[in-house]
Amino acid sequence: MVAVARIINATLVIPELDKRSFWQDTSNFSDIFDEEYFMNSLANDVKIIKKLPKELVNATRVVKQFISWSGMDYYENEIASLWEDYQVIRASKSDSRLANNNLPPDIQKLRCRACYEALRFSPRIEQMGKLLVERMRSFGPYIALHLRYEKDMLAFSGCTHDLSPVEAEELRSIRENISYWKIKEIDPIEQRSKGLCPLTPKEVGIFLTALGYPSTTPIYIAAGEIYGGESHMAELRFRYPLLMSKEKLASIEELEPFSNHASQMAALDYIVSIESDVFIPSYSGNMAKAVEGHRRFLGRGRTISPDKKALVHLFDKLEQGIITEGKKLSNRIIDLHRRRGEHQSDSGQECSIRPKQNAAISGLYPTVKHPRVSQLRTCPVAVEPGVAEVASYIEADIEGNEECSCDGGVIGEAVILLHAVADEDVDGELLFSARPLHRPLVKLDIKLHRLGSPRKRKGPISGTKHMDRFRSEEAFYANPLPDCLCRTETEPPPLNVSQIV
Structure with missing residues (x-):
């Protein structure tokens, strides 16, 4: 405006x-x-x-x-x-x-x-955000995963894949009762097939593994309360045990000034995401796009936006047993995102999205040096x-x-x-x-x-x-x-x- x-x-x-x-x-x-x-x-x-x-x-x-x-x-x-x-x-x-x-x-x-x-x-948000970045950096280079798997997102989008009938009904009821959400009847299968649903935590885990990131990779979960809690996070955590969040990096007392204020908590996630070595959004919403653009503007590290429509096709075959996880699936996913331009840095030059062999998560760093902010x-x-x-x-x-x-x-x-x-x-x-x-x-x-x-x-x-x-x-x-x-x-x-x- x-x-x-x-x-x-x-x-x-x-x-x-x-x-x-x-x-x-x-x-x-x-x-x-x-x-x-x-x-x-x-x-x-x-x-x-x-x-x-x-x-x-x-x-x-x-x-x-x-x-x-x-x-x-x-x-x-x-x-x-x-x-x-x-x-x-x-x-x-x-x-x-x-x-x-x-x-x-x-x-x-x-x-x-x-x-x-x-x-x-604001200064207090900047200060807390920088503290979270410092604590996350203590684990080494990290991925910021914007895991848009919260109740409001799922209710609004009508996405119910991998949810129980009880959970799906709860989300439908929420959508029905919020007057300013205009679309009430949504076909979750069609929505997902069009690539309009966020990846589930399980699907994100498969995606990261296919890209070659080892299980020791530190991952910051930039999100509010994940719908279904640990029951939906278990498979992602099994693949990547070093899952961190602002609630894990900071004490209750440190976060108390920001609690009950979703926008302020999201601002903290934004700061940690901007400073990450790799940023991966599970859904291309407003915050994900803003972080992506801000990182491009600053010449920061890699942003990988999953091709959800193409990935859903592969994930469905995986669930049906038509294909299995391994080198073949990994190559298909990497090639898919290379064609989308995910293999390029923000300067337009080629760099690899797969971590280098025998180097702990060295793939988190782009192979092309960006100009400094001062330039x-x-x-x-x-x-x-x-x-x-x-x-x-x-x-x-x-x-x-x-x-x-x-x-x-x-x-x-x-x-x-x-x-x-x-x-x-x-x-x-x-x-x-x-x-x-x-x-x-x-x-x-x-x-x-x-x-x-x-x-x-x-x-x-x-x-x-x-x-x-x-x-x-x-x-x-x-x-x-x-x-x-x-x-x-x-x-x-x-x-x-x-x-x-």
Whole structure:
């Protein structure tokens, strides 16, 4: 919504987080994130305030549900025109409102700054997260397994494979009784065959074994309470006894400030997952995609996303006794994920996903060295539509601060940056009002080098709608590389005021 606020020339108000979801978490934005840092980091891009000003509390407002995955034209024409009649816009939905592809570079780069630089966890969460990482590191290089096998996930998705009839009925009852879950009747067999179910703990164990990870591999379970508890974890634990979690790494007293707050506990898992040597999600949900994108942005180690649809076919044959575990199955699974690109590092170069022989879990480390974080430049740049030339710019503010950007076009003497402001009312929905700002740009010639591969599919499949449209293209926050990362081969020359356009 930071990018949307910028596009429609709005001021963004810190949102009130959803407190009505399945877990009934009462956390506020400031309980999870460093609110002041977030506001200050984006001060030159988007105006952000903590609450709606008193003079706008009773102002004319409109409730608007922005169309999912919309482009610039939609916001610049349909949404921005609402300012003619209203002072406040309340966005009733905030997820997936902006297209993944085909947006101006300055908007894409703003999204990256908001997600990966401005948005950081509150100090107490950061401190606890780092402590968990240190304790996990004491076991050596580790895998972070986002095991999305909690009650809410299974109830919502309708996935009941390997569950008892009693468990399946409990999940169906939960789904029936949650009013805002719109889909009630779900065929669990069809859902699983389409690859829309999370892998079970048992299936994850088979998958890890097939990839060649030894039983001594330390694994951090990034998850809430696993549905069915130890009864469903037994086979995974048998294969990999060194299963750790925040509850095992920290005492009850240490975790007490975060208990009963699912979002804060998830934030701890997020930190440990970001720092892991390998990250493997059992389901490609929002958190898994966010971790994957953040790791790509930072140039961290390997992320392996299981091809659930293909794996289910193999697992069913395994259960039926048609195939057995061993070298043949292992090679099929490795080859399957090599074709998916899982054998490549985030720099696009090949590396092995199988651990090396005679080296304890050495395969946890990618064979390609990533550029250091200090070499990665996020790239805010204003672009004049229709200009084909590619240049690089340094934005200079009054204090002389500088920031690198990747792709831009020839720009006029001044650029109006649309500073956004949004608010959150008692219903937890975003509100907006308007304010512009001017900044000069300084042109600078820098030889640039792209990192990573483009997002899959430049746009949705023709004729698809809703979730099918969403699934047809890779999410921006799962792969920010094409738009958000650049590297200079030489240090930028000294700032020359005569270069101001």
